[in-house]
Amino acid sequence: MxxxxxxxxxxxxxxxxxxxxxxxxxxxxxxxxxxxxxxxxxxxxxxxxxxxxxxxxxxxxxxPQTMTEAEKQELFQGIPGRPNIEQVIKDIEKTEGETGTSVSTISFQTESDEEAQAEVTTTADGTVEQDQWSTLFPESIYKLLEGRVSEVKEFTVSYNDVQISLNGSDEDINEFVDKLEQLPRVFHIQNVTYSLNSEKGNMDATISARVFYCEAFQQVLE
Known part of the structure; x- marks a missing residue:
């Protein structure tokens, strides 16, 4: 076992x-x-x-980063493809109604004047110097163009000079200028001159401004 x-x-x-x-x-x-x-x-x-x-x-x-429709609208409102003088006048009249000012005259360049253009200098390789765009356009518009301006070769932005004569208090005139600069359409205020209106007891002012348009934007953004 x-x-x-x-x-x-x-x-x-x-x-x-x-x-x-x-x-x-x-x-x-x-x-x-x-x-x-x-x-x-x-x-x-x-x-x-x-x-x-x-x-x-x-x-x-x-x-390529495409713009939204809202961004395109903002760009073309600020700097349209044509002068849109009628819209400029409407904007000025709207600003007049929102302030205590009284606009007496609005004058533009006549058609016989040479076309006014803002020439943008290009670098040796033909691209646009971006710093010039940042000084020409407001920040919101420049941000929309920032990724594209280096691709533009020969780029000319046209403008119309507008002169506005108005009457009102210092505060109302200053508010008028501020509202112009805040409009969707790009207004560059070039000069503001004041003079005392002893008859009305307030101020007369002459505002020189510049409004831009650019036919090339549509081609650039398509």
């Missing part, structure tokens, strides 16, 4: 040893290479995802 029992124990031990050996062989020959391959593929996938994200950022920076 003892011999039979010892024999069974040996067989069991040998069986367990064989199972352990085969388990080790199976792990090193199959499981471990598969795990290493999985880890390598996961690392490759992470690199691909990182590269894809990087490429997307580069593509976004290269793709």
């Amino acid at each position: 003892k011999l039979e029992s010892l024999l069974k124990e040996k067989i069991l031990i040998i069986t367990i040893a064989i199972l352990v050996v085969f388990s080790g062989i199976f792990y090193w020959a199959i499981i471990r290479p598969l795990a290493a391959e999985k880890a390598e593929k996961e690392a490759d996938l992470q690199r691909i995802e990182a590269d894809t994200t990087s490429y997307e950022k580069v593509l976004q920076s290269l793709e």
Whole structure:
């Protein structure tokens, strides 16, 4: 009986040893290479995802950023493609109604005068010097053009000079000037002269302003 029992124990031990050996062989020959391959593929996938994200950022920076309709409207209201003298007069009259001033005359350049243009200097490679745009346009308009001005080669912005004669108190005249500068249409105030109106007991003022238009904007933004 003892011999039979010892024999069974040996067989069991040998069986367990064989199972352990085969388990080790199976792990090193199959499981471990598969795990290493999985880890390598996961690392490759992470690199691909990182590269894809990087490429997307580069593509976004290269793709032209289109303006929204609201931004285009703001640009064309500020600097339209034609003089729009009638709208300028309406803006001045609206500003008059919002202040305590009284506008007596509004005068523009006559058609016989040479067309007034604001020439923008270009660099040696033909691109526009951006600093000139920032001084010519208000900040909101310049931000809309900032990504495009370097692409413009020969760019001329035309303008009309307008002279406004009006009467009112110092405060009302100053408010009139401030409101002109805040209009959607770009008004550049060139000069304001005051004189005492002893008859009315207030001030007369003459405002010289400049309003811009540019036929090239439509082509640039399309």
